Amino acid sequence: MTNFALILAAGKSTRMGICKASLPWGAGLTLLTYQLEQWLSIGFTPVVVLGLHNIDRQKDCLVGSLTVINPHSHAGKTTSILTGLEHIPYNFKILAISAVDQPREAKIYQQLLQAHQENSALITAPIYQNKMGHPILFAHQMRSHLANIREETLGLRHIIQEFHSVINKVAFDDPAVLLDINTREEYRG
Numbered sequence: 001m002t003n004f005a006l007i008l009a010a011g012k013s014t015r016m017g018i019c020k021a022s023l024p025w026g027a028g029l030t031l032l033t034y035q036l037e038q039w040l041s042i043g044f045t046p047v048v049v050l051g052l053h054n055i056d057r058q059k060d061c062l063v064g065s066l067t068v069i070n071p072h073s074h075a076g077k078t079t080s081i082l083t084g085l086e087h088i089p090y091n092f093k094i095l096a097i098s099a100v101d102q103p104r105e106a107k108i109y110q111q112l113l114q115a116h117q118e119n120s121a122l123i124t125a126p127i128y129q130n131k132m133g134h135p136i137l138f139a140h141q142m143r144s145h146l147a148n149i150r151e152e153t154l155g156l157r158h159i160i161q162e163f164h165s166v167i168n169k170v171a172f173d174d175p176a177v178l179l180d181i182n183t184r185e186e187y188r189g
Contacts, residue, residue, distance in 0.1 A: 003094045
C-alpha cells in the first residue's frame with residue numbers, strides 16, 4: 001500500500017483525565033479502533049503512534065495497521081509525527097496526519113483523498129466556514145519538510161504557514177471536520 005495515515009495517540013489526555021484512545025465510540029468500538037476502521041476502509045495503512053503510558057492500547061490496533069511507540073511523547077506532538085514518519089516507507093504516495101481525538105467518517109477521508117488526487121496537490125486540508133480542519137493530507141514531495149519539523153518551530157503549523165497559498169482547501173458543509181475532543185464536555189457533546 002502506498003497511502004498511509006499517521007494516527008497520533010501518544011498524548012497523556014490530561015484535560016480528558018482518561019486515555020482518549022480507549023474511549024467508547026460507535027458500536028462496540030473505541031476512538032482508536034473507529035479511526036483505524038475508517039482509514040482501512042479506504043485503503044490507507046494506519047500507523048498508530050502510542051506513548052509509553054498507553055502502550056497497552058496496542059491491543060486495540062486492528063489487523064492491517066502498524067503500531068509504534070514514541071518514548072519521547074512527553075516532549076510534544078512533533079516527536080510523535082517524527083517517530084511515525086520513521087516507520088513509513090520512503091516512497092509513500094500520500095500521508096494523512098490525524099489525531100485519535102479527531103474521529104471522522106470514511107466518506108470525509110474519501111472526499112479529501114479524491115480532491116487531493118484530482119488536483120495533484122502537495123497538501124490537502126478540509127475547511128468548514130473558512131476554518132481549516134483535519135486530517136491533513138501530504139504528497140510524497142512533502143516528506144523532507146515533514147522530517148524536519150521541530151517543536152520549537154511550531155511543528156506542522158510551520159509547514160501549514162509556509163505552504164498556505166498552495167494548500168488544496170476542500171470545503172465541507174459538515175462541521176465534523178473541525179471536531180477535536182479534548183475535554184469530557186466535548187466528548188459528550
